[in-house]
Amino acid sequence: MTAAYRRRLLLLIVIDSFIVSFSIYMSHFFLNPYVAVFDGIMVVSALTLLITHHLYSSLFGMYKKKWRYASTEELFGIIFVVTLSIISTTIIQLLAFGTIYERALTITWMLHILLIGGVRFAWQYYKSYGLTINPKFKRAKIVTNNPNAKRTLIIGAGSAGRMLARQMRTSNEIETDVVGFLDDDFTMHHLTVSGLPVLGDTNDIEKITSKHSINHIVIAMPSVKRERVKTIIQDSKKVVKNVQTLPMIEDIALGNVSVNQIRDVQIEDLLGREPVELDIDSIESEIKGRTVLVTGAGGSIGSEICRQLVKFKPERLVLLGHGENSIYTIHMELSQLGLDTELVPVIADVQDRERIFEVVNHYGPSYVYHAAAHKHVPLMEVNPEEAIKNNVIGTKNVSEAADAAGVKTFVLVSTDKAVNPPNIMGATKRIAEMVIQSLSKRSQTKFVAVRFGNVLGSRGSVIPLFKKQIASGGPVTVTHPDMTRYFMTIPEASRLVLQAGTLASGGEIFVLDMGEPVKIVDLAKNLIHLSGFSEDEIPIKFAGIRPGEKMYEELLGDDEVYSEPIFPKILIGKTVEFDEDSVNKLVREHMNYSQELVKHYAINLANSQKQPELIAR
Helix, strand or coil, X not given: CCHHHHHHHHHHXXXXXXXXXXXXXXXXXXXXXXXXXXXXXXXXXXXXXXXXXXXXXXXXXXXHCCHHHCCHHHHHXXXXXXXXXXXXXXXXXXXXXXXXXXXXXXXXXXXXXXXXXXXXXXXXXXXXXXXXXXXXXXXXXXXXXXXCCEEEEEECCCHHHHHHHHHHHHCCCCCEEEEEEECCCHHHCCCEECCEEECCCHHHHHHHHHHCCCCEEEECCCCCCHHHHHHHHHHHHHHCCCEEECCCHHHHHCCCCCHHHCEECCHHHHCCCCCCCCCHHHHHHHHCCCEEEEECCCCHHHHHHHHHHHHHCCCXXXXXXXXXXXXXXXXXXXXXXXXXXXXXXXXXXXCCHHHHHHHHHHHXXXXXXXXXXXXXXXXXXXXXXXXXXXXXXXXXXXXXXXXHHCCCEEEEEEEHHHCXXXXXXXXXXXXXXHHHHHHHCCCCCEEEEEEECEEECCCCCHHHHHHHHHHCCCCEEECCCCCEECEEEHHHHHHHHHHHHHHCCCCCEEEECCCCCEEHHHHHHHHHHHCCCCCCCCCEEECCCCCCCCCCCCCCCCCCECCCCCECCEEEXXXXXXXXXXXXXXXXXXHHECHHHHHHHHHHHHCCCCCCCCCEC
């Protein structure tokens, strides 16, 4: 028991002792104001009430309550303890004196509850709001001398909003002036919730923010559909720069919501669809206790795959990558988690066939997730040989090493740019798919590919570029006003990879159902608004389509599509016939030909067209 706790306990016992004694004295005084009340029955009753009050308060944990955060649960606790004390005193009166002072005990019961509860809730009120009265709302509230304090409007007066309001108003960590709520439930309008007025509905955002000088909005609607939240965010951003949202409802249900967990609005909030949650529970039986190898483990996707994998307690996780800094970073991050999993950092290049075979044979993984690749379309257009060496030959090396070592499942991380590719990056990823599909026909290893859309927040994606351009004052460069892309989050992408491993039969191409594609220009506009600017302040400039880029992307070709998903939100593509000899010829002879010819050959091969003749340099 700490000294602070002992002091607090002693203070409560002293206060309660005074209240109990005062309550029973006043009850006798009210009934007999002109008669001396210090008689035997009063003394015995007072002692009984005092002893039983402390006994029941200790027994039912009333001295352990944090009264600053008291609620109706604590109030009922007070009533229960006081009632038990009065019943005990009644029994003692009857046994000792043969009579019961019903009226005196009734008055004592009421005074006891009033004073005990009053002291606790007065303390809660003082710690929450101080003693200053705000005449505008006719209530006591927190008042700050900081002129930069946020005048906050909470959208959503439900349980999450009320919880947030209480924490904001009682927190010493931030300076806020919580003005009130907005809620679409009209029955709440003109009423107060948790001592705060409900000022209107979400159609009144502009009017209310102007009237009350709001400079901070928090959207506390974690269970509302994303489309609705998207609209509210956009409306809020038109009038206030500082807009934040609560975490998802799962966090609230677990009691994890606090002021510090309010997050800034993220670009994922404006994609117009719910994040896809896959059934990753089925992965544990496959991964637990096994050895798993991830290539490209230091990249955006590879590192997130590793983060997801360690949740399922593999015996060993081999982190393979070419860049020592990125492998060092993910290795250190995972090492600090105190895992039972053995983490093995391996520096190796997937183009080094001998080294890759050595690593795979040495560690004998059950699963290989191949995320190592060159992925930047414009860069690969001028470096087609490097795209072939890394994306095609690298995949061939790793997949054949997996086959030779008897790996159970090999998952290739591919891209939607592999569908009808006009560029060398997409073509090499499609040829990489062909390599593993060809190998799958004669191997005991299950080889599958997973196609992604654009991954938000990954290195080299459009979002970091837009953010950098906004930070420097603009303009934000967009290639074409009509260009569209599919988008997914890094966790969605990594979970799709893991889920595909459990669903694999061999030779399939898995695709996540990402809803409707999003216009790049709309993404740029939303990010400008999220950053607190208008398009007048940060203009959008159209730079034109770059070499190799498509106006829109596809997830599956017309000849690849199965009509029904294999799993909720997961589509599966058919294995399409292709010329294996042409694939082998490209792998074997690409170094002997000009870059332009190699690029042209690869793109035509990826599109299953008639192959041109290769002419030596």
